[in-house]
Amino acid sequence: MGTTNQTISFNYNFVDIKLLQWKAGEEKADAAMIWRPRFEIAFDHHSRSYPLVYVDAAVFLGISDNEFSAMIKVRSVFSITKFENDAYPQAAIAWLMEFALSHCRAIAVCKCNEENLNLPPIPYFKFERLQELASLALYKSSVTALSHGGDYPENEGSLAKGVNRLKVHILWFTVPEKSNVISLQGEEENGKASISFNYDYQKINEQQWKVYLDWGISIAGTAKIKVRSGFAPAYTEDELFNETNLVPLLEEAYNNCMHAFSKQCSMHGINREGAIDPGKDHFEDIGKSIIKQYFQSRKKDDERNTGLHAAGFSLTVGDNTRLVVKATFMILDEILFLNPAFNHRHNQQMLADSMVHEPLYYTVKYNCLEIENGAIKLNILHTVMFCICLDVALQLLLDHHADDLQPVFAKYNFTPLRQQEFIKFGSHIYKMFSDKKDEGFRITNLEEHKDWTSMIK
């Protein structure tokens, strides 16, 4: 392992280097274009004796983040000395970012050689600049958290013609010793397995849908997980809400969940073998209930609320916007699913009473986190949902609840300065979205003030 002495001393080692993305268009680079780096930092504290740090470095060659002629994204995985309270010094992270950029630089040169491109090399960034970027980054608790990323399933079966896979997201994974969930497991016997399911969808047009299938697996006293699998079928309504077409998607989504559960258990040192097979009948029953629910109620709701699916508001890319989006969902994830200091079931119900049902929350969250890829456009419904989430996060941060979250904030690099910025820019965005009377329309859901500080427990 290497060591470095600047103001701190720590050990690190290289675990993996992986090219995630490379794009180089035909548009030629010109002198006005410069390489701009962006980083996502994630920690995995459970995988081995040393924590793993995932540094996803993306570097864009262009005149702005949105207009670029080339980009490369490389994941560098390091093992690192464990620091007390998981509070990693910015200098240590900046040092790893330097390596991550070097990996991008070298692989970009290989790609340019292969494709006969003549791009300028990714430059050397001063350590002070990297420290500044490290201080701005919001660290993630795992490589799948707070990310728009996700992964395509590892074990792909065949799907019907016209159905495309979207990425699979591990929504959360918890281990009872680490998150002593207050309400969900009280009556369950240790070792008892249970399965849960929910879904959401977005109708793009008459023949194009996005369907999100959320499976949860829980083994009392061991661990639990929730995984979202997305599909984009080019189906008509009758084709989609049809048992023959729906059941294979349900089965694949369940297999993704089971696979992720086994993998996460293994990563957390939990010994368990074998799959939990709910049986073909279970998938058919769920398929039938989705179809029944859609035609009996959800379709009518959709028709009544077509206005909610109209174009809502846009968020453009910038450090402050990214901070507001990520911090909002980081805080919400803690109070709804992860942090043992909160009553998750109660809080989920409070949000559901304000229309933010769990599957819809995930849809809004991942749509918003797409801001990593560029500007996002939300529909009215998702705009309102995001504003409610933002309101909850802002209120909690200004309340005594923030005390319970401080250890987590330290882990995420959500420093007091960043918290102040979140409050400042988050309040600005909330006001911008909620106060639209001058523009000739109103969002009534946001006009009634809710005291989330007393509602969240």
Add this chain to the structure above:
Amino acid sequence: MENVSKTELRITGIEDVEFYLHPELPALNFNDTKNEWTFNIQLARHKIYHGKKKAERLKLDTVIAYKSPLENIMMASVKLTTVMETRSLKRNEVDEQYWSYLVNLSLAHCRAVFAYKTIGTALQGKTMSALSSEDTNKNVQQKLNDIWGRPTKR
């Protein structure tokens, strides 16, 4: 690292990238635990001028190789040159930390090329460890300090 920033380091290119993979790699029956990484470095200094301003171009040739010492087989290697420019350096600015930094930087380039080029081969996922300070002291700094005393051509 602060010292490095103060020397206004600029990386101007990575040149002459070469990758070697043993043609019979999939068939090689190598004992994984015995395999080892080796590396070598060479530095060349070139005095250059930006207008009338003195500057230096540093070319760091770096090779890393993954070898099976028992069978004396080189399974894969990467060779490349990292080209950097700095303002004209004074001797006392070139301390151990500075060299260690440049070598680590160039080795990072080699590691990345190795990782990228070995995708889909039996060596996928093999990554050269970070240099220990002993490695740096014994194999890198003395050599580089010696070279520093003998500037190469303009």
